[in-house]
Amino acid sequence: MDIQRYLREKKEIVDAALEGYCPDPGGTGFEMDYPPSLHRAIRHSLVDGGKRIRPILSMAAFEAVGGKGDGILPFACGLEMIHTYSLIHDDLPAIDNDDYRRGRPSCHKVFGEAMGILAGDGLLTEAFRVMTTPTSVDPAIVLEIVHEIARASGISGMVGGQVADIESEGKEVDLPTVQYIHTHKTGALILASVRTGVKLGGGNEETLRALTHYGQRIGLAFQIVDDILNVEGKTELLGKRTGSDLFKGKATYPSLLGIDSSRRMAGELMESAIDVLHPFGAGVEPLKEIAKFIILRES
Numbered sequence: 001m002d003i004q005r006y007l008r009e010k011k012e013i014v015d016a017a018l019e020g021y022c023p024d025p026g027g028t029g030f031e032m033d034y035p036p037s038l039h040r041a042i043r044h045s046l047v048d049g050g051k052r053i054r055p056i057l058s059m060a061a062f063e064a065v066g067g068k069g070d071g072i073l074p075f076a077c078g079l080e081m082i083h084t085y086s087l088i089h090d091d092l093p094a095i096d097n098d099d100y101r102r103g104r105p106s107c108h109k110v111f112g113e114a115m116g117i118l119a120g121d122g123l124l125t126e127a128f129r130v131m132t133t134p135t136s137v138d139p140a141i142v143l144e145i146v147h148e149i150a151r152a153s154g155i156s157g158m159v160g161g162q163v164a165d166i167e168s169e170g171k172e173v174d175l176p177t178v179q180y181i182h183t184h185k186t187g188a189l190i191l192a193s194v195r196t197g198v199k200l201g202g203g204n205e206e207t208l209r210a211l212t213h214y215g216q217r218i219g220l221a222f223q224i225v226d227d228i229l230n231v232e233g234k235t236e237l238l239g240k241r242t243g244s245d246l247f248k249g250k251a252t253y254p255s256l257l258g259i260d261s262s263r264r265m266a267g268e269l270m271e272s273a274i275d276v277l278h279p280f281g282a283g284v285e286p287l288k289e290i291a292k293f294i295i296l297r298e299s
């Protein structure tokens with residue numbers, strides 16, 4: 001299959017749905033887009049940016065288990081809103097102090113620090129509003145999915161991993177610590193994206209187990225590749241500054257194992273992720289190709 005085309009088409013669907021959740025200040029109704037400064041900051045970071053890998057994974061998993069229709073879209077958008085909030089906050093002066101994100105100045109550079117904090121807060125909260133807006137989906141399934149996404153984003157997931165990351169800066173850390181950071185800071189939301197698709201698509205226990213294995217492996221591989229790109233990647237392709245991990249003394253796979261071993265480990269994780277999908281037929285082809293894309297990506 002043509003994975004680039006698949007990713008492009010899915011990204012277009014996600015982009016259009018996100019656009020629908022983001023009122024354009026000066027566009028439609030007054031109440032909807034007030035206060036305009038907040039909507040401008042959110043649009044700057046959310047609309048048309050990034051690879052949309054988390055929503056695409058949720059859609060690919062949903063379709064792999066036989067899910068039909070667009071019931072996955074509010075969850076796909078919610079996952080992307082949570083991810084975008086984390087990027088906005090990650091770039092703040094108090095965290096990574098990055099000026100550049102997704103090929104444009106970071107949110108706080110354009111709109112100021114207070115607005116960066118509030119745009120992130122707004123997006124995190126909006127994600128849960130969007131995902132819990134009543135639809136025809138069984139509320140018990142929505143509750144289960146939202147609970148899992150909250151867990152993956154918060155103290156036991158992304159935020160916990162981010163704190164461990166910050167506290168490890170400039171220190172000598174061991175492999176289990178780096179693994180904790182990566183599986184929580186980045187892996188947890190990626191895993192939750194895959195599991196959201198399976199649960200909403202009606203996957204059975206066996207499929208959920210297999211795709212959980214898949215999601216755990218690609219989640220860790222994604223951050224290892226992110227570490228490698230921070231050393232070897234091109235700023236113009238990544239749309240963000242490179243070399244910052246080394247400068248800050250961050251705990252990464254390349255700093256601990258070197259580039260070659262890190263690349264080997266990411267490759268092994270990708271193979272393990274794909275292996276577990278073999279019994280499931282053609283429907284899982286996009287998931288296999290996404291795993292390969294994660295390893296080979298340049299941005």
Ligand code: GRG
Pocket residue numbers: 049050051052053083086087089090095102158159162185186222223226299
């Ligand atoms: C609450 C103040 C406060 C801060 C929290 C939670 C948090 C800040 C940061 C999370 C850490 C983080 C940003 C993890 C994700 C790391 C990562 C791999 C980002 C890049 O993801 P891509 O490549 O980016 O999917 P695009 O731009 O393509 O969406």
